[in-house]
Amino acid sequence: MKIVGRANLNWKARFFYAFRVVFLLYFVTKLKRVIFSLAVLNFHLVKSQIDTMLGERKHFVDEFGVKIKLAQSELHNKSQDWEELSKKAQESKTSWLLAGISSALDIRSPLPERPPNYTAISSDGSQIFPDRHEVLPCYLINISSVVLHYGDNSGATISSDPYLFYNDEDRFTVWDGKKIPANSNVISHKRTLMEFERLLYLIKDNSDRENVISISDGTLILWNLEGTPADFKKSILEPFLDIMEEFRNKRIPLAGYISCPGSTDVVNTLRLGLCPEKVSYCNQCPYTELPELPCAPIEGLTDRNLFSTLLKQGEMSAVFRSSSKILESYGDHHIYFFYLNIGQEIARVEIPKWVAENADMLKLVHTLVYDQAKKGKGYPVAISESHEKAVVRGKDRNFFFDLVKESMVKADFNVSISRKGISKRVPGV
Amino acid sequence: MEHIGEVIESSTKGYVAQSPKVGQSPSFGTFVKTDSTPVVYGLVYEIITQSSEPGRKPAAYDMSIDELKREQPQIFELLKTEFHVLTIAHAQSKEIKFTLSPLPPPIHSFVLECTDKEKKELSEQDFFLRTIMSSSNVPLDDLIISSLSNASKIRKNNDEYIVRMGKSLSRYFKDDYERLSSILRRIL
Numbered sequence: 001m002k003i004v005g006r007a008n009l010n011w012k013a014r015f016f017y018a019f020r021v022v023f024l025l026y027f028v029t030k031l032k033r034v035i036f037s038l039a040v041l042n043f044h045l046v047k048s049q050i051d052t053m054l055g056e057r058k059h060f061v062d063e064f065g066v067k068i069k070l071a072q073s074e075l076h077n078k079s080q081d082w083e084e085l086s087k088k089a090q091e092s093k094t095s096w097l098l099a100g101i102s103s104a105l106d107i108r109s110p111l112p113e114r115p116p117n118y119t120a121i122s123s124d125g126s127q128i129f130p131d132r133h134e135v136l137p138c139y140l141i142n143i144s145s146v147v148l149h150y151g152d153n154s155g156a157t158i159s160s161d162p163y164l165f166y167n168d169e170d171r172f173t174v175w176d177g178k179k180i181p182a183n184s185n186v187i188s189h190k191r192t193l194m195e196f197e198r199l200l201y202l203i204k205d206n207s208d209r210e211n212v213i214s215i216s217d218g219t220l221i222l223w224n225l226e227g228t229p230a231d232f233k234k235s236i237l238e239p240f241l242d243i244m245e246e247f248r249n250k251r252i253p254l255a256g257y258i259s260c261p262g263s264t265d266v267v268n269t270l271r272l273g274l275c276p277e278k279v280s281y282c283n284q285c286p287y288t289e290l291p292e293l294p295c296a297p298i299e300g301l302t303d304r305n306l307f308s309t310l311l312k313q314g315e316m317s318a319v320f321r322s323s324s325k326i327l328e329s330y331g332d333h334h335i336y337f338f339y340l341n342i343g344q345e346i347a348r349v350e351i352p353k354w355v356a357e358n359a360d361m362l363k364l365v366h367t368l369v370y371d372q373a374k375k376g377k378g379y380p381v382a383i384s385e386s387h388e389k390a391v392v393r394g395k396d397r398n399f400f401f402d403l404v405k406e407s408m409v410k411a412d413f414n415v416s417i418s419r420k421g422i423s424k425r426v427p428g429v
Numbered sequence: 430m431e432h433i434g435e436v437i438e439s440s441t442k443g444y445v446a447q448s449p450k451v452g453q454s455p456s457f458g459t460f461v462k463t464d465s466t467p468v469v470y471g472l473v474y475e476i477i478t479q480s481s482e483p484g485r486k487p488a489a490y491d492m493s494i495d496e497l498k499r500e501q502p503q504i505f506e507l508l509k510t511e512f513h514v515l516t517i518a519h520a521q522s523k524e525i526k527f528t529l530s531p532l533p534p535p536i537h538s539f540v541l542e543c544t545d546k547e548k549k550e551l552s553e554q555d556f557f558l559r560t561i562m563s564s565s566n567v568p569l570d571d572l573i574i575s576s577l578s579n580a581s582k583i584r585k586n587n588d589e590y591i592v593r594m595g596k597s598l599s600r601y602f603k604d605d606y607e608r609l610s611s612i613l614r615r616i617l
Contacts, residue, residue, distance in 0.1 A: 148503055156502040375501060385503055388482070 060300055071298045071306050074270045079104035085273050092272060092280040099265035099303075099337075100321025111314030112363040114371050117151030118211035122382035123198040124390040125191040128397045129184050130171070133421035135405050138166040139182070141191050143198050144390035146382050147206060160389045163194070176229035185224075189236045192222070196243045203252050212252050213368045217383045220256035220335050220350045221324045237329055244333040244352055253355045253365050256335075257373075257380055261348035265337075266303045266320060271295040303339060304346045311341035316349075316366050319356050342370055344378035432539035434512060436463060439533040441516070442564070443471060446540040448510040452478060458575025460543040460551055461514055463534040467521045470543065470551055471514035472576050474567045481509040514540070515564055515572070517557045527556035545583050552580030555597035562601050570608070573598070574615050581616070591616065 078085050086101040123145055130139040144160040165171065165182075172179045173186045182190070199214050206212055222240065225233050247254050272280055274295045276287075287293050307317050317339040327334050336356035340347050349369055355361045372380035392400075408415050433455050434446030444463070448454045454476045455461055463469045480487055485507065490497060497504065519530035525547075543551065551557060561572050577594055584590045595613055602609040 146503075150502065151499055154499050154502045156506045158503060158506045381501075381503060385507075388485075 064301075064305075067298050067301050068305060068309060071267060071270055071301055072309055074273060074298065075106050075266075075306065075310070078270060078273045079106045085269065088279060089269055089272055092277075093282065094268065094272060094280060095282040096268040096271075097263075097265050098272060098323050099269045100323055101269065101318075102321065103318045105266065105269075105318060106310060107318040108311055108315045109317075109366065111316075111370055112367045114367045115151075115211045115364075117149075117153070117209075118213065118368055118371075119150070119206055119209045120146075120148045120368065120372055120380075120382040121199060121202045121206065121212060121214045122146045122216060122380075122386040123195045123202065124217055124383070124386040125195045126390045126392040127187055127191050128392055128400050129187060130182070131401070131421075133418040133424070134401045135408060135415050135417055136166065137171060137181075138164060138404070139171075139187055140164050140392070140400060141187070141194060142390050142392050143191075143194050144386045144388075145198055145202055146386040146389065147202055148382055148385075149209065158385055158389055173232065174235070175232050177231065186232070189222075189225070193236055193239055196240060199254075200243050200246055203247065203250060207250065211364060211368070213365065214247065214252060214254045215369065215372060215380055215382050216254070216256050217387060218256055218258060220254070220352070221322060221326060223324050223326050226324075226326050233329075241330065241333055248333070248352070248354050251361075253361045254352060255355075255365050255369055256350035257369060257383060258348040258350070259379055260345060261304050261339075262302055263304075263348060264302050265322065266317075267298060267301045267306055270306075271298060274298070303348070307339040307341070308346045311339065311346065313341050313343045314370055316340045319351075319362070321356075322350070338366075340366065340370060340373075342373035342378065344373075347373065430541050430544075432464070432541055433461070434540035436534050436536055436538045436540060437511070439536055439538075441529050441533050443513060443515045444469070444534055444540075445511055445513050448512065451505050451508045451510050454510050454512040455542055456575075458572060458579055460548045460576070460579065461540050462543050462547065463538040463540055465534040465538040467519045467530050467532070469516055469530045469534045470518040470520070470525065470547070471516045472557065472561070472572060473512050474515050474572050475513035476510065477512075478508055478510040481507055515560065515567055517560045518551060525550055527554065527560075548580065548583050552576070552583075555594060558594065558597055558601065570612055573612055577616050 082101050082104050085105075089098045089101065092098075123143060125141055125143045127142070128140040130137050140162055142160055142162045145157065147157040149155045171182055173182050175186075195216065199216065203212065203214060222237065225236060244254065272295070274297065276294055285293070311317060319336050319338045322335045322337055324335070330352075332354065333352040335350050336353060337348055337350045340349055347369075349365065351362070351365060355365060369380065372382055375381045376384050405415055405417075432449070433453075434448050436444050437447050438445035455473050457473055457476060459473045461471055461473060487504070487508065490501060490504075492500065516529055516533075518525050518527045520526065557576060558573060561567065561569060561576070577591075580594075581587070581591055595616075598612060599609055
C-alpha cells in the first residue's frame with residue numbers, strides 16, 4: 001500500500017482538500033452564529049461586557065501586590081499598639097463594618113491536637129416557594145439531619161424530612177402589624193430557624209457523646225433581619241436566641257462556616273488605622289478633596305486576601321468581634337469570628353461569645369472544623385452532606401407541583417392554573 | 430428468617446435486590462427466594478456496590494477499611510449493594526415448579542436465602558443448569574461452577590451427585606470438550 005502525504009497530492013486532490021478545510025471553517029462559524037442566535041440571552045452583548053469587566057479587574061490585579069504588602073505591614077504595626085486601635089474603633093463612626101479587637105491582630109494559633117473521638121452535627125434546609133400561578137398556594141421546606149461519629153463507636157446518620165405548609169397560620173405572617181402572605185424572605189427565615197431547631201434536636205439526641213460540635217453552613221449573623229419590622233424580627237430572633245441559649249447550657253459549641261468569605265471587617269479596621277484622624281467620622285471626612293483618601297490604599301482587599309499571606313495550614317487567626325448592627329439584639333450570644341487556613345483556602349468561622357471566651361471550646365472548634373474541612377477535601381464533610389440531603393432541585397419542584405395537581409384531580413378537586421402558569425409551560429409562537 | 434435483600438427491580442427472567450447493609454449480599458451462586466406469592470427461586474449471578482446517588486461517584490481515600498470506618502463513616506451511608514438474581518423456579522403452593530413464575534415478584538418483596546431442604550430440592554434435577562445455560566448476560570461457566578459447588582456442599586460432596594450433574598453437563602456441551610473439562614476441573 002502506498003501512503004501519500006499532503007505534499008505529494010496532485011492539484012485536484014489539493015483543491016478538494018482546501019475546499020474541505022474552507023467548508024469546515026465556514027460551517028463552524030455558521031454553527032456558532034446559530035447557537036448564539038438561538039439563546040434567549042444575547043451572548044454577543046454579554047461577551048463585550050465580560051471583556052470590559054476583565055479590563056477593569058486587571059487594573060486591580062496590578063495594584064494587588066502593593067495593597068497586600070501595605071496591609072501586611074499595617075497588620076504587624078498595629079499589633080504593637082492594638083489597644084489604641086481598638087479604642088479608636090469603638091469611638092469612631094465609619095461607613096463600613098469594623099472588626100472588634102481584643103488581642104494583637106497578627107496572632108497565629110497552631111492547630112491543636114484532635115480528640116480521637118468526636119461527633120459532628122449539621123443541618124441544612126431547602127424550599128419550594130409558593131407560586132400563585134400554581135394550583136394551590138402551599139410551600140415546602142426540606143430539612144436535613146447529619147450526625148457523624150468519629151473514632152470508637154463510629155457511624156453516621158444522614159436523613160431529611162419534608163414539611164408542607166398550607167394552613168393560614170403558615171401561609172401568612174405578621175409584618176409591621178399587618179397580615180401578609182409569606183414571601184421568599186419570610187420562608188427563608190423560617191427555614192433558617194427550622195435548621196437550628198433541628199440542630200438542637202440532634203444535640204439532645206446525642207447528649208451522651210463526647211466532643212460534640214454543631215456546624216452550620218454560612219453566617220450566624222442574621223443580618224438580613226435588619227430593616228424588617230420589630231414584630232417579624234422578634235418572631236425569628238427570639239426563638240433563635242433561645243436555641244443558642246440551650247446550646248450554651250449544654251456546653252455544645254456552635255460554629256458557622258463560611259467558605260471563600262468576602263468579608264472585609266479586619267481590613268476595614270486597618271483602613272481606620274490609616275486614617276490620620278484621632279477619632280474618625282466618615283460622614284465628616286476632611287480628606288474628600290485629596291486625590292486619594294488616606295484609607296484608600298488598601299481598599300478592595302478582603303480579610304481572606306490578607307490572612308492567606310499570614311496563616312499557615314491549620315493555623316487560626318486572632319478572634320475578632322463582629323460589629324454587625326443586628327448583633328445588638330444578640331446579648332450574651334454576640335457573634336465573634338476567626339479565620340482558618342484549611343489548606344485549600346481561608347475560611348471564616350463564626351462562633352457565639354461564650355465559645356470565643358472559653359479557651360477549651362475555642363480549641364475544640366479550631367481542631368474539629370479543620371478536621372471536618374480536611375475530611376471533606378476542602379469543605380466540612382458534615383455541611384456538605386447536609387446540603388446534599390436537603391437540596392431541592394428544579395425538577396423536584398416541578399414534580400412536587402405535578403404531584404399536588406395529580407392528587408387533587410384524583411380527589412375530584414377543581415384544578416385550575418393561572419394563564420401565566422400555562423403560558424410559561426407551553427410558550428406559543 | 431432474616432431477609433438478605435429487598436426487590437427493587439423485577440422482571441420475568443429475574444430480579445434485582447438491594448442488601449440491607451452495604452457489602453452484605455449473598456455470595457455469587459447462592460440459591461435465594463422471595464417472600465412473595467408465588468415464591469420465586471433464583472441464583473445470585475451479579476453483585477454490585479456503588480454510590481446510592483446517581484450524580485456522585487466514590488473516590489479513593491488512601492485509607493484501610495478500618496480507618497475509613499473511624500474517620501469517614503458517612504461514606505458507608507452513601508453506598509448501596511445490589512445483587513441480581515436469575516429466576517430458576519417458582520412455587521405457587523408447596524410444590525416447586527422448574528419454570529419461570531407466571532408473575533415476577535412484587536417490588537419491595539423481601540429476599541431470603543433458601544433453606545438447605547429447598548436448596549436440595551432446587552438442585553436435585555439438572556433443570557437449574559439448563560436455565561443457566563440458556564441465559565444471556567450471565568457469567569455462564571462460573572455460575573454453573575458456583576451453584577454446583579453449593580449444591581454439592583449440602584450433599585456433603587456426594588460423588589454420585591457430582592457424577593450425575595457432570596453427565597448432564599456433558600450432554601449440554603455436546604462436542605465442546607474443552608469447556609466441559611474446564612468446568613469439571615474447577616468443580617472437583
